[in-house]
Every structure is written in structure tokens, then in C-alpha cells.
Amino acid sequence: MLSVTLACNMGLTQYFILIFCFTGVLSNSTNISKRGENEAQPFIEIGSKFYLINTAATMNWFGAALYCRNFDSDLAVIESPAEMNALSFYLTTNDGHIGKYFWIGVTDLAEEGKFMSLKDGRPMLYAKWSGGQPDNAGQNEDCVHLWAVNNIFHMNDNDCMAKLYAICELRQPRKSCDVCDLKNFIDRFMQHTNVLNCRN
Ligand SMILES: [Ca+2]
Ligand SMILES: [Ca+2]
Known part of the structure; x- marks a missing residue:
């Protein structure tokens, strides 16, 4: 017993x-x-992701990528129409964002015309190019940013050394x-x- x-x-x-x-x-x-509630500051929830929308200083695309890494994040990569619509809606309904250009984490630096996601090294899953873009103007536009056309944000390829704002996205919890x-x-x-x- x-x-x-x-x-x-x-x-x-x-x-x-x-x-x-x-x-x-x-x-x-x-x-x-x-994590989003406690550690995401100054990230904000837009749609299914947390973004840091930097309008404090402009920088070239490489500087923007480093800026995001400094916050343990990546230059934003928009991967679906839902993500694009949510981000565009936020930017167009918050004062001061219309007229600004924002770097995102997409580039064709490695191979012209083949746009890749910086955060995972894979082809971009989703694109919303504005009319006539990407045009690789001057054979010198290899980095992608958002700009508003008719109050809706679209994508454009631009000179990577152009000084623009940046949008970072918080890495997704596994x-x-x-x-x-x-x-x-x-x-x-x-x-x-x-x-x-x-x-x-
Ligand atoms: Ca290009
Ligand atoms: Ca262009």
C-alpha cells in the first residue's frame, strides 16, 4: 500500500x-x-500588421532599410490587396500623408525587372503599380515606394538614392x-x- x-x-x-x-x-x-500591445511602440496596427510610418526624416532606400532594422523590423512589404487597401486607407485618412512618398521593401537591384521582397528574398507577391510603372526611368529606378495617385496609394519604382520617408513592418510572431x-x-x-x- x-x-x-x-x-x-x-x-x-x-x-x-x-x-x-x-x-x-x-x-x-x-x-x-x-507583443503588438506591449512591444510594438511606436508601431500601429493597420489591418493585419503593425507598421511604423516614419515621417520624421527622409532617407535613401538603403538608409530606410537600416532605419527599420534598428526597430527590429523590416521595410514594409505589401503582400495582398487587403494589406494594400488597409494601408492606403490609413495613409489617405490621416492628415499630412497625401503627397508623401514612402519607401517599401521591394527592389529589382539584383536583376532588372525582377522585383524582390527585401525581407524574405522572394519575388514580390503583390503589386499595385500606378499607371505606366514600373518604368525604370533613366535606367536607374530599382527601389519601390508608395505614392498617392488620385488619393489612392500605388507603387512606383524610383532612384534608390532619392530621399523619401519609410514604412516599416513589425515581424510576425511565429x-x-x-x-x-x-x-x-x-x-x-x-x-x-x-x-x-x-x-x-
Ligand atoms: Ca529597375
Ligand atoms: Ca518609375
Whole structure:
């Protein structure tokens, strides 16, 4: 009986350890999900992403990329019509943004005419070029920015050394890995314990 009691007590202890660990894991997950609220300043939520819209100083495209990295972010890459519409709506409904040009993280510097996303090195997924763009004017336009045409923001290729404002986007939390981490933790725990034995 004593050995059974001890075994069950061990089981209960393991239950408490399990609950304690789960609390820690879930707490970390919660912190990640709230990153936008706690750590995103001065980023703002627009649509499905958090952006930093810099209108404090103009800089060339390379300076803009470094500026974003300084905030643990990347020059924004717009990847869907929904993202473009949300950002364009924000920019056009906030005073002072119409008329400004904003660098985004797309370039054809590596190969003319092949526009790539700076943040992941892959071809851009979505484009909303304004009429006649990209035109690589003067054979010297390899970096992409947003500008408003008829009060709707579009894309244009421009001289990378032009001094424009910048839009950065916060890196997305790796939500799928949170699930993987929790599953792996449970699998490892179940392999090394007989915690369920006392249910019988
Ligand atoms: Ca070009
Ligand atoms: Ca152009």
C-alpha cells in the first residue's frame, strides 16, 4: 500500500509539475500574442500588421532599410490587396500623408525587372503599380515606394538614392511554432512519465 501511495503521490507531483510547466508555456504564448500591445511602440496596427510610418526624416532606400532594422523590423512589404487597401486607407485618412512618398521593401537591384521582397528574398507577391510603372526611368529606378495617385496609394519604382520617408513592418510572431513547442513538450513529458497510471 505504501509503495502504491508513494507512486500516486509521485503522480500527483508530476501533475502539479505538468500544470506549472503548462502555465509557463501558455504564459509565454500569451506574451507573444500581446507583443503588438506591449512591444510594438511606436508601431500601429493597420489591418493585419503593425507598421511604423516614419515621417520624421527622409532617407535613401538603403538608409530606410537600416532605419527599420534598428526597430527590429523590416521595410514594409505589401503582400495582398487587403494589406494594400488597409494601408492606403490609413495613409489617405490621416492628415499630412497625401503627397508623401514612402519607401517599401521591394527592389529589382539584383536583376532588372525582377522585383524582390527585401525581407524574405522572394519575388514580390503583390503589386499595385500606378499607371505606366514600373518604368525604370533613366535606367536607374530599382527601389519601390508608395505614392498617392488620385488619393489612392500605388507603387512606383524610383532612384534608390532619392530621399523619401519609410514604412516599416513589425515581424510576425511565429504562431505555428508556439503550437509545435507545446505539442513537443507534451510528447516529451508523456514519454518520460507514468503520470496516468494512478487513474486506474
Ligand atoms: Ca529597375
Ligand atoms: Ca518609375
